[in-house]
Amino acid sequence: MKSLAELAAIREKMKDKVVLREGTTNTRIVVGMATCGIAAGARPVLNAFVEGVDKEGLNDSVTVTQTGCIGICQYEPVVEIFQPGKEKVTYVKMTVEKAEKVLKEHIKGGKVVEEYTIASAKKA
Amino acid sequence: MKELSLNVLDIAQNSVKAEADLIRICIEETEESLTFSITDNGYGMTPEVLARVETPFYTTRTTRKVGLGIPLLKLAAEQTGGDVTITSRHRDAFPDSHGTKVVARFYKTHIDFTPLGDIVSTLTTLIQGSPSIDFEFSHVTPDTEVRLDTRELRQVLGEEIPLNEAEIIRWIADYLKEQYENKKI
Ligand SMILES: Nc1ncnc2c1ncn2[C@@H]1O[C@H](COP(=O)(O)OP(=O)(O)OP(=O)(O)O)[C@@H](O)[C@H]1O
Ligand SMILES: [Mg+2]
Numbered sequence: 473m474k475s476l477a478e479l480a481a482i483r484e485k486m487k488d489k490v491v492l493r494e495g496t497t498n499t500r501i502v503v504g505m506a507t508c509g510i511a512a513g514a515r516p517v518l519n520a521f522v523e524g525v526d527k528e529g530l531n532d533s534v535t536v537t538q539t540g541c542i543g544i545c546q547y548e549p550v551v552e553i554f555q556p557g558k559e560k561v562t563y564v565k566m567t568v569e570k571a572e573k574v575l576k577e578h579i580k581g582g583k584v585v586e587e588y589t590i591a592s593a594k595k596a
Numbered sequence: 597m598k599e600l601s602l603n604v605l606d607i608a609q610n611s612v613k614a615e616a617d618l619i620r621i622c623i624e625e626t627e628e629s630l631t632f633s634i635t636d637n638g639y640g641m642t643p644e645v646l647a648r649v650e651t652p653f654y655t656t657r658t659t660r661k662v663g664l665g666i667p668l669l670k671l672a673a674e675q676t677g678g679d680v681t682i683t684s685r686h687r688d689a690f691p692d693s694h695g696t697k698v699v700a701r702f703y704k705t706h707i708d709f710t711p712l713g714d715i716v717s718t719l720t721t722l723i724q725g726s727p728s729i730d731f732e733f734s735h736v737t738p739d740t741e742v743r744l745d746t747r748e749l750r751q752v753l754g755e756e757i758p759l760n761e762a763e764i765i766r767w768i769a770d771y772l773k774e775q776y777e778n779k780k781i
Contacts, residue, residue: 473774473778474767474770474771474774476748476749476752478767479749479752479753479764479767480752482763482764482767483752483753483754483757486757486761486763487756487757505605505609505721505725506609507606507609507663507664507665507668508664510597510602510605510606510609511597511602511606511664511668515602515605515714515717515718515721516717518721518724519717519720519721522724522762522765523762525762526762526763526766531761531762536724537725538721538724538725540609540613
């Protein structure tokens with residue numbers, strides 16, 4: 473059984489790491505979580521990013537946050553990527569599979585997945 | 597919404613937006629019904645806003661731009677023969693006891709009942725997005741009883757470890773899942 477004692481052990485293990493991490497993140501992944509986003513499937517997309525960032529060991533440089541309505545309901549789930557010195561990238565109609573690809577190719581590999589961006593969606 | 601747990605997430609996001617620092621989510625099930633309530637201590641609604649929110653889906657849609665969250669919840673509840681009740685106290689009139697309570701009742705035997713779905717994911721999503729808000733969760737069914745109170749976790753973790761650390765989120769998910777597997781005797 474999971475117990476609060478186990479949580480205390482995790483705390484001891486994490487204490488130093490969390491302090492070190494402060495101020496080091498540089499990529500922000502923002503997932504739209506308003507009603508339209510949630511209805512379109514934003515919850516699993518958010519979780520795919522949270523789990524993926526953790527699994528890839530990117531917690532020190534990447535944060536995943538949630539936001540309200542971005543105002544483009546027809547394109548939900550919407551995900552925005554902010555990186556210092558780069559233009560914001562907006563991915564639309566996201567799915568878990570697309571999130572995994574964005575994580576691998578864009579966040580890790582540094583190459584925007586053009587086909588999922590809002591610019592491509594508008595062209596189509 | 598595909599699952600009721602998504603309505604729970606969406607309605608709880610209203611509480612987050614209302615600047616609540618404590619949100620209670622209680623789900624109670626019998627063989628025939630599922631009732632959930634979401635109670636917050638946020639800034640609340642004035643009687644005018646509450647009245648507007650209470651008007652049915654089809655009228656509100658054409659008269660003015662209001663949100664979709666509560667109408668969608670009402671639709672989901674009413675199509676099973678259930679209902680939604682909202683009570684709220686705005687901080688202007690109730691500076692010391694403001695907040696909102698939304699209660700939604702569903703009949704599980706009705707063909708249009710949507711299952712609860714992944715409620716664990718709803719909770720971890722809420723905590724991940726609002727690590728400084730406290731959540732009190734309980735889900736009681738005829739054969740399970742699941743509880744979580746982030747205040748207890750915070751007590752163990754202390755100030756320096758936020759609840760939205762990946763490892764903590766994972767622990768919370770496992771903690772809840774274990775309780776779901778552990779049937780009452
Ligand atoms: N817990 C709450 N506390 C204070 N005000 C609330 C609360 N829940 C709802 N409201 C009020 O009711 C309105 C309608 O809520 P609803 O969820 O239907 O739509 P929304 O949140 O505005 O937009 P959407 O849910 O479509 O993203 C809100 O805009 C807000 O003014
Ligand atoms: Mg809402």
